[in-house]
Amino acid sequence: MIEVLVYLxxxxxxxxxxxxxxxxxxxxxxxxxxQASSTCSTTAVISVFIAVxxxxxxxxxxxxxxxxxxxFFVSSPVGAHIxxxxxxxxxxxxxxxxxxxxxxxxxxxxx
Amino acid sequence: MTTxxxxxxxxxxxxxxxxxxxxRVLWGPSIPDRLLGLxxxxxxxxxxxxxxxxxEKLHVYLDVALVYDIFGFVGIxxxxxxxxxxxxxxxxx
Numbered sequence: 001m002i003e004v005l006v007y008l009x010x011x012x013x014x015x016x017x018x019x020x021x022x023x024x025x026x027x028x029x030x031x032x033x034x035q036a037s038s039t040c041s042t043t044a045v046i047s048v049f050i051a052v053x054x055x056x057x058x059x060x061x062x063x064x065x066x067x068x069x070x071x072f073f074v075s076s077p078v079g080a081h082i083x084x085x086x087x088x089x090x091x092x093x094x095x096x097x098x099x100x101x102x103x104x105x106x107x108x109x110x111x
Numbered sequence: 112m113t114t115x116x117x118x119x120x121x122x123x124x125x126x127x128x129x130x131x132x133x134x135r136v137l138w139g140p141s142i143p144d145r146l147l148g149l150x151x152x153x154x155x156x157x158x159x160x161x162x163x164x165x166x167e168k169l170h171v172y173l174d175v176a177l178v179y180d181i182f183g184f185v186g187i188x189x190x191x192x193x194x195x196x197x198x199x200x201x202x203x204x
Contacts, residue, residue, distance in 0.1 A: 006114055010121050017155075021128050024135055024151065030143040033135070037151045045158045048121065052165040055114050064173040065161060068180060072157065075184040079150050086191040087143035090198065 002054055009051035016044040029095035030087050038080035045072060115166050122162040129155040142194060146187060153183035 023036025049069045056062045132155065135148030157180050164172035 003114060007117060010117055013158075014121060014124055017125065017128050020151070021131055024132055024148070030141060030147065033144065034147050037132075037147055041151050041154045045154050048125075048158045049161060052118075052161055055118075055165060060170060061165065061168070061173065064170065064177070065165075068157075068161065068173065068177050071177065072154075072180055075180060076150070076154060079184055079187050080147075082188060082191050083143055083146045083150065086146070086195060087141075089195060090142070092141060092143065 002057075006051045006055045009047045009054065013044045013047040013051065016040050016047065020044065030092055031084065031094050034080055034084055034087075038077065042072075042076045045076075118162045118166040122159050122166070125155045125159050125162070129159075146190065150183075150187060153179070157183075
């Protein structure tokens with residue numbers, strides 16, 4: 001029964017990891033890349049930790065992994081926030097999708 | 112025994128994905144992209160260390176993983192502080 005949960009969390013970690021990689025490689029902007037990478041990598045790593053804790057049972061490994069999980073749960077979002085604040089202070093403009101193509105010159109201004 | 116095999120497979124997948132995420136560190140267009148890639152690679156190496164410790168039942172790698180996590184966080188903090196200070200010194204000229 002425990003093994004099924006371990007496999008479930010490992011598969012969850014693999015899926016979140018691949019989704020985060022797709023976000024890192026394809027998104028157009030540092031802010032969107034930061035959103036994809038921070039959420040997906042945090043979730044993947046924490047589900048790996050949960051799987052390891054479930055497999056180890058009540059032992060010393062579980063305690064140490066619990067300490068690592070608590071610190072990572074604080075440090076990873078704070079690190080992402082620091083990077084986003086640095087990008088904002090540097091003056092990088094957020095990416096914005098164009099709503100409609102520019103009006104043709106013979107139509108004139110739209111409103 | 113089979114969970115050890117599953118930990119091994121997921122560890123190799125994390126190694127491959129950290130190599131792919133290293134693309135952002137090497138060819139990222141701007142500095143925040145490189146920092147972001149560094150954050151992702153450090154998180155995945157942390158997961159690899161924990162998986163190896165659980166596979167081999169060795170406690171030493173967990174201590175290494177905790178210190179690696181702390182130093183990765185402090186490293187990103189120090190890098191952003193350093194880069195902001197350098198930018199402020201360069202901008203008034």
